[in-house]
Amino acid sequence: MATVEPRGLGHSVKRLEDGRFLRGRGNYVDDITLPNMLHMELLRSPVAHALIKSIDTSRAWACGLRSTAPYNMPGSLTSST
Numbered sequence: 055m056a057t058v059e060p061r062g063l064g065h066s067v068k069r070l071e072d073g074r075f076l077r078g079r080g081n082y083v084d085d086i087t088l089p090n091m092l093h094m095e096l097l098r099s100p101v102a103h104a105l106i107k108s109i110d111t112s113r114a115w116a117c118g119l120r121s122t123a124p125y126n127m128p129g130s131l132t133s134s135t
Contacts, residue, residue, distance in 0.1 A: 092120060 061067070074080045099106060111122050 071080065109122075111119060114122075
């Protein structure tokens with residue numbers, strides 16, 4: 055009769071993906087590029103509970119920004135499309 059290794063909580067599980075990551079051949083989400091893919095960046099205030107009166111995004115629009123969505127500001131979603 056064959057012996058069965060215990061599985062589940064509290065037992066070791068052999069990880070199959072370790073080898074390729076240790077050899078530098080693993081794929082991460084950040085490595086994926088798709089056609090027309092956009093990137094997102096969040097900017098938070100360095101001061102807690104600060105009242106942000108305005109945000110100057112003119113330099114970002116000049117570099118190819120597609121959309122802005124400032125939180126809780128009048129006209130909170132602007133888009134180039």
